Amino acid sequence: MTATKLAVVAIGGNALIKDEKRVSVEDQQVALRETSVHLVDMIEAGWNLAIGHGNGPQVGFILRRSEIAAKAEGMHEVPLDVCGADSQGAIGYELQQALRNEFFKRGINKKAATIVTQVLVDKEDPAFKKPTKPIGSFMDEAEAKHREKDMGWSVVEDAGRGWRRVVASPLPKEIVEFDAVKTLLEAGQIVITVGGGGIPVIDRGDGELIGTAAVIDKDFASSLLAQALKADMLLIATAVEKVAINFGKPEQKWLDTMTVAEAKTYLAEGTHFAKGSMAPKIQAAIWYLENGGKEALITNPESIGRALKGETGTRIIP
Numbered sequence: 001m002t003a004t005k006l007a008v009v010a011i012g013g014n015a016l017i018k019d020e021k022r023v024s025v026e027d028q029q030v031a032l033r034e035t036s037v038h039l040v041d042m043i044e045a046g047w048n049l050a051i052g053h054g055n056g057p058q059v060g061f062i063l064r065r066s067e068i069a070a071k072a073e074g075m076h077e078v079p080l081d082v083c084g085a086d087s088q089g090a091i092g093y094e095l096q097q098a099l100r101n102e103f104f105k106r107g108i109n110k111k112a113a114t115i116v117t118q119v120l121v122d123k124e125d126p127a128f129k130k131p132t133k134p135i136g137s138f139m140d141e142a143e144a145k146h147r148e149k150d151m152g153w154s155v156v157e158d159a160g161r162g163w164r165r166v167v168a169s170p171l172p173k174e175i176v177e178f179d180a181v182k183t184l185l186e187a188g189q190i191v192i193t194v195g196g197g198g199i200p201v202i203d204r205g206d207g208e209l210i211g212t213a214a215v216i217d218k219d220f221a222s223s224l225l226a227q228a229l230k231a232d233m234l235l236i237a238t239a240v241e242k243v244a245i246n247f248g249k250p251e252q253k254w255l256d257t258m259t260v261a262e263a264k265t266y267l268a269e270g271t272h273f274a275k276g277s278m279a280p281k282i283q284a285a286i287w288y289l290e291n292g293g294k295e296a297l298i299t300n301p302e303s304i305g306r307a308l309k310g311e312t313g314t315r316i317i318p
Contacts, residue, residue, distance in 0.1 A: 006185065007047050007233040010222035010284075011035060013054040015237060015301050016091065023057065029094050035237075036098035038304045039190075043110060045308060048185060050229065052222040053095065055087040055196030056215075062086050063136045080135065080167065081199050081211030088116050088195035095192055112190040118176035118209065119198025119216055119224075125170035133169045133215045138162030168214045172198060172221045176209065178228055185229070194221040223284035227291045234288045234296040236281045241303050243282070243314035245272040258316045260289050285316045293318075 015035040016028045043049060062083040069075040078086070092114025099112040131154040139147070144155040144163030154166050175181065175194060184191045197216030201209040219236055226234040242254045245266055258266070263282050266272045273279040285296035299313030307313030 005047050005232045006050070006229060007042070007235050008050045008052065008222050008226035008229065008231045009039065009042075009235045009237060010052045010219050011054070011237045011301065012218075012239065013056060015053065017057055023061075025090075025094075028058075028091075029098070032091075032094050032098045033101070035301045036095065036102045038237075038301045040099065040102045040106065040108070041305045042308065043190065044106070044108065045305075047233075048188065048190065050181060050185060050191045050193055050225060050231070051095065052194040052218055052225065053091055053192070053196070054218050055084065055091060058087040058091060059083045059196065060135065067137055079211065080213040080215075081201070084196050084199045085116055088114070088199070091195055092116070092192045096190075099190060110188070110190060112192065113184055114192040114195075115177050115180055115184070117181070117193045117195065117198045118201045118211075119172045119194060119221055120174040120176055120209070121170040121200050121202060121212070121214060121216065122173055123202040123212070125168065127168035127170040127214070131166040131168045133167050134158065134164045135167055135215065136165050138164055169217060170200065170214055172216050172224045175221070175225055175228060176201065178225075181225070182229065194218065194225055197221040217280050217284075219280045219284035220287075223288045226288045226293060230292060232294050234285060234293060235304070236284065236296065236298045237301045237304065238278075238281060238298060239300060241300050241312055243273075243278065243298050247272065247274075247278070255314045258314065260286055260316065260318055263316055282316075289316060289318050 016031050017023050018031055066078040070077045096112040096114050103110045139162060141163055147153040148155050155163050156166050158164050181191050181193050197218040198221045200212050200214040200216050202212050204210055223234060244252050244254045246252045263286055267282050273282050281298055288296055296316040297307055297313050299307040303312050
């Protein structure tokens with residue numbers, strides 16, 4: 001089996017956590033085994049894959065464990081960039097194992113490898129001046145103010161539920177380990193990379209990189225990767241089978257195809273795509289297509305096979 005086409009696949013949180021009652025590591029492994037079946041279907045159809053994934057809940061779990069250990073046992077807390085690295089390693093391990101086992105079942109001579117991936121962001125990105133991404137546990141006001149003063153955190157009060165830390169969500173500029181990703185893909189490996197959008201790092205000004213407390217959108221990072229690789233497709237696997245305009249309203253309409261111009265119009269109208277869910281996916285597709293991409297496809301993991309045949313999903317084209 002020779003892969004002749006390259007796709008960057010961004011899998012969302014629903015590929016790891018099905019619902020709030022099934023969040024254990026074992027539950028996530030079951031979910032990834034299910035997702036791997038659909039990814040291997042794609043590989044059998046002649047695609048080579050670079051796979052990105054979300055990590056929001058997993059980083060939240062790591063932070064929570066860190067906070068509990070710090071309060072109960074006096075352990076050091078884990079910095080956010082290191083939490084991201086931890087999650088990349090753990091999710092990558094689980095996914096590459098699930099893929100390897102599915103390859104074995106089908107007699108496919110393929111390998112999957114995870115690259116713990118740094119992504120460069122601009123230290124002058126406007127997002128750093130106005131952090132908005134909530135992370136970690138709720139705190140009372142006294143603890144929040146202490147962390148704000150002594151640890152430099154940005155904190156906000158959340159509708160009477162308590163205080164939370166907020167961090168920036170800057171745009172990705174460069175995938176630091178890109179050459180390694182490209183080399184593995186050219187060798188026929190399936191590569192798991194830019195997990196959680198990548199570990200955000202900044203250039204201190206002297207060429208040295210340092211991790212920063214931020215969160216990069218995984219769809220934006222996957223789009224950047226697809227552009228750099230000149231991939232044949234950007235596939236965003238999410239919770240819905242198709243994209244809709246006027247979602248949740250009586251005039252809701254599912255879309256089979258959108259042009260970039262149409263997607264930009266819908267996005268600009270500001271009423272069709274939720275900022276925290278579908279809007280970044282549409283924007284990621286637009287950037288990919290405006291920079292030489294061929295087509296973007298949005299669907300849920302279980303519909304990938306049918307979507308590739310044109311039977312479902314939403315295609316965005318130049």
